[in-house]
Amino acid sequence: MTALLTGTRIGLRVLDAERLSSSWMTQIVIHARTELRQRAELALASLSNAHASAVAHATHPDNVARSKIRGNSATTKSVPRIQVKLSKALNANAARAAEKNSNFTPTLMDWPENASCADVLEALAASLDFHYLKKYDARVTSADISLLYANSGTAINDAHMTGTLAWLWRNSSGITVSQKDRRNCVLDVHAIVQYPRKVAQDFASDDDSDLYSDVYSSSGKRKASGSILRSSKRFALAPAGAGAYRTSVQIDEQQYTRPLHVSIRRANSASGATKKMYILTLDRVRYAAKAFFDIGGRAPTLEENLQHLRNELVCQKHAGHCLTRFKSRTAEAKISIADLSVAESFILHVVEGPMKHQAWIVDPLLSTFETVKFSGTDVAGSHGDLFGSTCDALAHFSLEDSEAHLVFVDIQGIKEP
Structure with missing residues (x-):
């Protein structure tokens, strides 16, 4: 005997900027005052981070209005935070060694540890996109980026990018992070950007054809993403995190040319x-x-x-x-x-x-x-x-x-x- 599941409802645990517009029914049962406080802290941290992400994604960050989030500073500090530092961006396909370094200005982003690595990667991509558009007149997306630990120069395991920032931090052991950065909760990374591109690509803003496709670079290496379905062969069964349950909706309408009964x-x-x-x-x-x-x-x-x-x-x-x-x-x-x-x-x-x-x-x-x-x-x-x-x-x-x-x-x- 088998069972066919025909209905489910989702109770949202953390409300972020994307989920606030959803009309799904939420069911949050609070059993204790401490749980209520913890959820409020997470919601506040997530909303604050949504504003920071909007600033990071903006072509002109100065045009983004100031955050309206107000509250007790002790509440926001109670959620552990990790600073992600992008200190260098290197051109993967540079013809000469002198063209390898893109002279990217280092940037430091402050994130709650429960942020998804997919969101962090998108924010880093937005900063790189602004830099490459200005310097090379080229566009950059998260699919064009591979991340390395700045301290060791080794690649970040794709499987560790499928969960939250806390999951990535816990798996960044040994020489991947310096002792000083570990004490200060700083994750220092370098970005390898697929530039110049070996194959021309169209980055038209209204092209949604790849919403459901896996993304590959010209070398065939899989990139980090928010979904376990896009992880590399170095598979580790980690929690998928929020990124794996974020959905892009594409409506596919089929028009019938013959009468339907x-x-x-x-x-x-x-x-x-x-x-x-x-x-x-x-x-x-x-x-x-x-x-x-x-x-x-x-x-x-x-x-x-x-x-x-x-x-x-x-x-x-x-x-x-x-x-x-x-x-x-x-x-x-x-x-x-x-x-x-x-x-x-x-x-x-x-x-x-x-x-x-x-x-x-x-x-x-x-x-x-x-x-x-x-x-x-x-x-x-x-x-x-x-x-x-x-x-x-x-x-x-x-x-x-x-x-x-x-x-x-x-x-x-x-x-x-």
């Missing part, structure tokens, strides 16, 4: 508190379709329904990525778990006709419509079977693997016979 009917027994369940037949193939009928005690508009469905689809993709890592971890530890999979969902949006702007999230239709809540506020830990225990473990794993940036708080699905 679609029928839809209600399935009352499977409707929930916020969504109605339908049986949808598309070219003689039956699917389970869901649409929102209640958001915050009122009926959603057609546009709100579509946006909530898109958010749910992104959440499903997060769950699939987390489940893949969960299975790898349990297989390595030789732990038996239930056979889980995440539904391959898509959104069906009507653009013309009498049902224009209606939308549904569509899943495979199984032999049973009965949805089982494997995890959640009321039932977590109460399932004694293997499926319930596995889903409880998956929820805990999502918190650990994302380094407390998110947790799956409501896992439900259908058991396949």
Whole structure:
């Protein structure tokens, strides 16, 4: 028997600038005053860092407004911080030794240790981009950069760049960091920039074609990124961190040139508190379709329904990525778990006709419509079977693997016979 997970909800552990615009429902349960204070400290540090990142990314940093974050300095100091120093930028493909050094002005950035290495790398890339645009009239992205420890001259392990800055710092042992820098919590790095480029590249700002592709340099070496999927062969099973769960959404619309035969009917027994369940037949193939009928005690508009469905689809993709890592971890530890999979969902949006702007999230239709809540506020830990225990473990794993940036708080699905 296997189980197909058809729904999850994410409770955001840390709110940063990107997640503040999200409409996902958050569920934060506070059990003690100390936990509330810790979360407030993390949120404040993250918001402060978002402003610092905006300054670092800006072409003209002086034009960025001053941060409006105010508060007790003791609160901000309670979150450990690491200073990242970019002291040199070298041209990887320079024809002569004299052209190797780009004469980059060293820069020092202050980061909370829970910042993702992906964010740090993007900030470093922004500084290098400004320098290379001014000096060489060339653009630089994080895909063009390899990092070295300044003290030892050795490459930073790509696997150590998949988590948080604290994870990278803990793994920067031996001669990679000088004793003085270690005492002062300074990570001194050099950047190897793929310049001049052996193959011309287009950096048009409106080109999103590579949102989901792996990035390689001309030499074929993989670059550091925020995803474990892009790590080098020197694999280390580290927490993925927030970077691995950050999502770029690209809408892929398929236009049909032939008529589609679609029928839809209600399935009352499977409707929930916020969504109605339908049986949808598309070219003689039956699917389970869901649409929102209640958001915050009122009926959603057609546009709100579509946006909530898109958010749910992104959440499903997060769950699939987390489940893949969960299975790898349990297989390595030789732990038996239930056979889980995440539904391959898509959104069906009507653009013309009498049902224009209606939308549904569509899943495979199984032999049973009965949805089982494997995890959640009321039932977590109460399932004694293997499926319930596995889903409880998956929820805990999502918190650990994302380094407390998110947790799956409501896992439900259908058991396949």
